[in-house]
Amino acid sequence: MKKTATNTDDSGSPQGNSLCAVCPANELNLCHAVIKASWEYFDRATALLSSSVHTVAARNNISSPADWHDAVPIVCRGWAMSAVVLPGGRRQILSFVLPGDIISTALLFEPTTDRSIVAITEVSYRTFNRAELQMLLSKRPNLLVKLSKMWIEEMAEVAQLAIDLGRRSADERVARLILKLMQRLGMRGMVRNRSMEFPLRQHHIADAMGLSPIHVNRLLVSFRRRGLIEIDRGHLTILNPIELRRIAGL
Amino acid sequence: MKKTATNTDDSGSPQGNSLCAVCPANELNLCHAVIKASWEYFDRATALLSSSVHTVAARNNISSPADWHDAVPIVCRGWAMSAVVLPGGRRQILSFVLPGDIISTALLFEPTTDRSIVAITEVSYRTFNRAELQMLLSKRPNLLVKLSKMWIEEMAEVAQLAIDLGRRSADERVARLILKLMQRLGMRGMVRNRSMEFPLRQHHIADAMGLSPIHVNRLLVSFRRRGLIEIDRGHLTILNPIELRRIAGL
DNA sequence: CGGATAGTTGAGTTATCTCAAATGCAGTGG
DNA sequence: CCACTGCATTTGAGATAACTCAACTATCCG
Numbered sequence: 001m002k003k004t005a006t007n008t009d010d011s012g013s014p015q016g017n018s019l020c021a022v023c024p025a026n027e028l029n030l031c032h033a034v035i036k037a038s039w040e041y042f043d044r045a046t047a048l049l050s051s052s053v054h055t056v057a058a059r060n061n062i063s064s065p066a067d068w069h070d071a072v073p074i075v076c077r078g079w080a081m082s083a084v085v086l087p088g089g090r091r092q093i094l095s096f097v098l099p100g101d102i103i104s105t106a107l108l109f110e111p112t113t114d115r116s117i118v119a120i121t122e123v124s125y126r127t128f129n130r131a132e133l134q135m136l137l138s139k140r141p142n143l144l145v146k147l148s149k150m151w152i153e154e155m156a157e158v159a160q161l162a163i164d165l166g167r168r169s170a171d172e173r174v175a176r177l178i179l180k181l182m183q184r185l186g187m188r189g190m191v192r193n194r195s196m197e198f199p200l201r202q203h204h205i206a207d208a209m210g211l212s213p214i215h216v217n218r219l220l221v222s223f224r225r226r227g228l229i230e231i232d233r234g235h236l237t238i239l240n241p242i243e244l245r246r247i248a249g250l
Numbered sequence: 251m252k253k254t255a256t257n258t259d260d261s262g263s264p265q266g267n268s269l270c271a272v273c274p275a276n277e278l279n280l281c282h283a284v285i286k287a288s289w290e291y292f293d294r295a296t297a298l299l300s301s302s303v304h305t306v307a308a309r310n311n312i313s314s315p316a317d318w319h320d321a322v323p324i325v326c327r328g329w330a331m332s333a334v335v336l337p338g339g340r341r342q343i344l345s346f347v348l349p350g351d352i353i354s355t356a357l358l359f360e361p362t363t364d365r366s367i368v369a370i371t372e373v374s375y376r377t378f379n380r381a382e383l384q385m386l387l388s389k390r391p392n393l394l395v396k397l398s399k400m401w402i403e404e405m406a407e408v409a410q411l412a413i414d415l416g417r418r419s420a421d422e423r424v425a426r427l428i429l430k431l432m433q434r435l436g437m438r439g440m441v442r443n444r445s446m447e448f449p450l451r452q453h454h455i456a457d458a459m460g461l462s463p464i465h466v467n468r469l470l471v472s473f474r475r476r477g478l479i480e481i482d483r484g485h486l487t488i489l490n491p492i493e494l495r496r497i498a499g500l
Numbered sequence: 501c502g503g504a505t506a507g508t509t510g511a512g513t514t515a516t517c518t519c520a521a522a523t524g525c526a527g528t529g530g
Numbered sequence: 531c532c533a534c535t536g537c538a539t540t541t542g543a544g545a546t547a548a549c550t551c552a553a554c555t556a557t558c559c560g
Binding site for chain 2: 084086087090091092094106109110114115138141145148149151152154155156158159161162163165166167168209210249
Binding site: 419420461462464465468 | 548550551
């Protein structure tokens with residue numbers, strides 16, 4: 001657990017090729033944390049906070065349901081997932097955590113969570129002291145408004161998941177997942193030519209969308225045969241966005 | 251839209267047989283709002299707020315996705331549901347709103363929501379002025395902590411729904427729904443002898459649990475045949491809680 | 501009585517799952 | 531360089547949970 005004293009990288013706007021204030025240059029390829037409006041504020045503010053950086057190998061746990069967190073973790077690099085494990089080996093992935101995402105907004109207020117956070121790729125994340133963050137929140141009412149928006153958005157995403165799982169077909173779900181991920185990565189400037197990094201295994205898609213991995217396989221094969229997408233060496237390209245959106249019901 | 255000026259019913263503690271500070275005696279059979287810790291505070295505070303009472307007949311909309319809300323509604327009496335309608339007539343119920351529930355925590359901060367709120371029974375609800383409520387929040391840091399807990403709980407419920415829909419069998423889901431509703435009503439003192447008011451139609455259960463109404467029917471018939479529950483004239487009784495919990499996976 | 505809403509039951513269909521086995525691929529160690 | 535292991539993907543075959551359609555019954559309410 002290396003600890004960096006204070007973040008000295010507070011160089012200007014986070015857009016374009018500038019680096020994220022949350023992550024020093026040598027740790028981060030792109031700046032993502034800005035994608036949510038709220039983060040503009042955090043970005044400026046976090047330079048004043050103490051934080052520490054951690055790296056976790058693919059497949060390793062970042063946090064378990066029992067763990068106690070005195071710090072709030074934010075992902076700088078890599079993909080993670082937030083999931084719940086049920087008896088019988090069943091698992092439901094509740095969200096994929098992309099660079100710039102706070103791992104769970106609830107951790108801003110509570111030191112524990114009932115979810116497992118697992119790294120999908122190698123993940124670097126930075127943790128901030130909760131007490132300091134809360135202090136910051138109480139001092140700046142603006143921040144609170146932004147936080148509430150962030151929270152509402154997080155809630156809307158889980159609700160959307162419930163809707164997908166409850167009332168949409170397998171095709172629809174998988175198409176939506178792909179489109180959503182591309183949209184989220186797009187906001188981070190991590191999409192080029194409708195192509196994105198795609199480290200998910202088929203069983204991740206299955207556990208996220210409430211399907212069996214075998215069925216996910218057949219769906220993906222079918223999507224490829226129909227010329228909708230292409231998956232190649234960890235990258236996914238959308239070949240026919242119009243048709244894919246139609247299937248997704250958008 | 252009748253409007254009552256100020257709530258004059260601020261009589262003592264909300265426990266026991268006393269009446270809820272939020273709802274005057276003649277509108278409410280029992281006091282429920284206290285079940286969440288946060289409401290203890292609201293109860294005392296809301297006597298100072300202006301509010302108005304509305305009544306809506308069963309099946310009628312309380313709010314539509316497009317509606318603009320300057321006020322935050324809280325249910326005093328009756329059951330409602332919060333749902334999203336999809337193309338193709340599909341519908342996902344995201345939560346049942348019971349007496350004492352704020353209709354959606356998000357409405358504290360945002361004037362619109364993407365959900366339909368529909369009365370299941372006749373519903374009385376009271377709306378509070380958002381600006382005043384927010385003022386109150388900013389003045390009392392304690393309230394904010396309570397609010398965050400409330401919010402985390404709401405998030406956990408939606409997440410639990412997603413888990414149920416994604417990774418649990420139909421039996422499991424329906425058993426869990428029944429147990430959860432009884433637990434929630436129990437906290438409000440609305441359960442006697444494992445029996446509760448149960449105004450849900452089978453299609454409500456279906457839309458909440460991502461099933462077809464016919465399948466729900468067969469499940470309920472089977473539950474009854476197995477001596478697990480009894481449904482009679484709008485009341486549901488759990489006859490064999492141990493077995494029902496086993497099916498629910500608890 | 502009639503009309504609306506809800507519940508029940510049967511029969512047949514289908515989306516999705518489970519089990520099983522084959523293939524490919526990437527890393528490891530001799 | 532090869533055998534070996536671990537993981538992911540693919541494909542087949544059969545099972546089943548849940549769905550759809552359709553008809554019948556019950557209940558409520560004006």
